[in-house]
Amino acid sequence: MMKTIADIANLAGVAKSTVSRYLNGGSVSEATKRKIELVINETGYVPNTFAQSLKAKKTNIIGTVVPRLDSFASSQILIGVDEKLREMNYQMLISNTNQSLTREIESIYSLSNQKVAGIILLATQITDTHIEAFEKINIPVILVGQQHDSVYSVIHNDESAAYELGKYILKKGHRKIAYLGVTNKDIAVGVKRKEGIIRAIKDEEELCEVNFYETGFDMNEAVSKASTIIERFKPSIIVCATDNIALGALKAAHQRGIRVPEELSITGFGGYEVTEITHPSLTTVKFFYKEAGCDAANGIIKLLKGEEFSPVTLSKYQIMERESVDKK
Structure with missing residues (x-):
């Protein structure tokens, strides 16, 4: 049975300080982690200090x-x-x-x-x-x-919030809608918000023309994407999956000389404080x-x-x- 950290370090071919750092959750390379873990697993060794920590009262x-x-x-x-x-x-x-x-x-x-x-x-x-x-x-x-x-x-409550926002924009008379979302890898923002908008549109009796687009969370990327949407699709509204994306869309509209909301409406999700002081202020879903x-x-x-x-x-x-x- 191994007695000290030094023994583990010697078998793993690393410094004692490296073994100590590993056991305390510090930064150690993946290759070194594997060496230390292999030795500990093979020996079944638990250092005294680590064992005492395991037995100690839970932290707050x-x-x-x-x-x-x-x-x-x-x-x-x-x-x-x-x-x-x-x-x-x-x-x-x-x-x-x-x-x-x-x-x-x-x-x-x-x-x-x-x-x-x-x-x-x-x-x-x-x-x-x-x-x-x-x-x-x-x-x-x-x-x-x-x-x-x-x-x-x-x-x-992303899906429900998006559904309510979808009903709101439809009540405002928008029927040519661009939805600017994010990757489906993000289930909440990328999937649920999009699904809520889709459900609201499906419930609408009047025919709607809807295009779905994807961007990143970065505002600058949203500016570029929104500008392309405005030029090619010419929607009456851009529904954005986050407030940051919506702020990017606002900037894109400004750069193209398009008046918001007279010529183009924009909405977001989040309720960020800055959305109250933009011009125009942003219609959005506020999450608490x-x-x-x-x-x-x-x-x-x-x-x-x-x-x-x-x-x-x-x-x-x-x-x-x-x-x-x-x-x-």
Whole structure:
């Protein structure tokens, strides 16, 4: 039986500090991780310090994994998580993945190694690798923004919100509609919002001409895509899957000398604060991100205490009727 970290380091051909860093969730290359894991698995060895940590009382730290920090939605959710956790004497530890799925998976394992009590994941998509990670770390996990049958989820009611927005624009008389969405890999934003608009149009008795387009989340990319849509399709309205995309569409219209909403109406999703002060102000679906963060924090603590928590929690939304949509 191995006695020390030095023994593990010697067998793996790495420094003692590297083994220590690995065991504490620090940054280690994939090749080195595999070497250390192979030795530990073959020897069945658990270092004394690590074993003591495993036996220790659970921490009061909740790991929160976010795809980006410069997002209005992410920042509001984090504020909600932090405020609720503090009320219950827990702390939040943030891991930013910079929209990298690889870093997202690494963060899940790293937070687990750091002995967080639970993890709140602001997800853009859920893959089989995510599910495998959740099963391996064996601590409570709650998703925010995406839904999966095997994981507790706090989701924005995307399909219902999009359906209501679709009915709203149809009531305004729009029948030549461009929908500017994102990749279907993002189920909530890419699929559910599009499905809600489609359902509203299917319920409409009058004939509609609808074209669907795809862009990224980046505003500059949306400017280029919206400009092409305006030139080639000439819709009466562009329904955008996010407020950032809608702001890109507003800029594209301005660049082409097209008046909003007199010549082109534009809508978004999100309810970002900036949409109130643009000219024209943006008609959008407001999601209550801070409250969703509070719900997730409340849920993770309930799970830690063994209390009941709904597998799926729907956050609220509200249609914000402003200046960017006109009647046709």
